Amino acid sequence: MGSPWKAIADDSRRQILLMLKDGEKTPSQIATHFDFTLAALSTHLKVLRDASLVSERKEGQNRFYSLNQKQSLGLVKFFELMWGYKLDSLKEYVENKEKKKTQ
Amino acid sequence: MGSPWKAIADDSRRQILLMLKDGEKTPSQIATHFDFTLAALSTHLKVLRDASLVSERKEGQNRFYSLNQKQSLGLVKFFELMWGYKLDSLKEYVENKEKKKTQ
């Protein structure tokens, strides 16, 4: 499996992930938002797939890509680890954001 | 400022960050845990510094590096964004972990 950290390090690939948060999309749909070729996008999708950050579903001549949330949750584990298993910082951060939202 | 995503994409640099979670360390101390040279470590630290993931404190002939938590919290914002501002997944994840800890 490819490194999810390397996968997520690229600006375009992070944009792709954000693009998928509202539901699955085909490479052609995603490609319209970028300047580079479909071939380049295809390689980006491969990197994300190899890192298990996205899943691919085939339907006829189309392929649908969607977020694979589990793997990205795994990345948060690192931050958790970095903050000493305490989780306090992360939790406070999350709850703070939540307050802001409901204000 | 350098990209914190690129900074954190490297395995060695993530290890360095974890090494710092218990408190500040000098480059020489950190270097003992790696196979590469002190010069290589110095460049890794520069990348982390440029990404504001660590801070440097000078004292005599030593330099002490420490975690800069604020910036790494910023990275979590991306995951939050990816999960649709809902925060539910992240929150559930955090609380789940917390439960496990106290079990």
Place this chain on the structure above:
DNA sequence: AAACTATTTAAATATTTAACTAATTACATA
């Protein structure tokens, strides 16, 4: 001041990565 210690910076090299064009695969439809 000379020698030593801690660390960074510079220059060179090797590896990895991102992008392109062109070719290929796979499916759909006329």
Place this chain on the structure above:
DNA sequence: TATGTAATTAGTTAAATATTTAAATAGTTT
């Protein structure tokens, strides 16, 4: 079956990155 469409794979090139050795900087000690 020929043509079109969707997407990937291959081969190439250019740029970025990681590492090394050697030199430089800065502070300490004798």
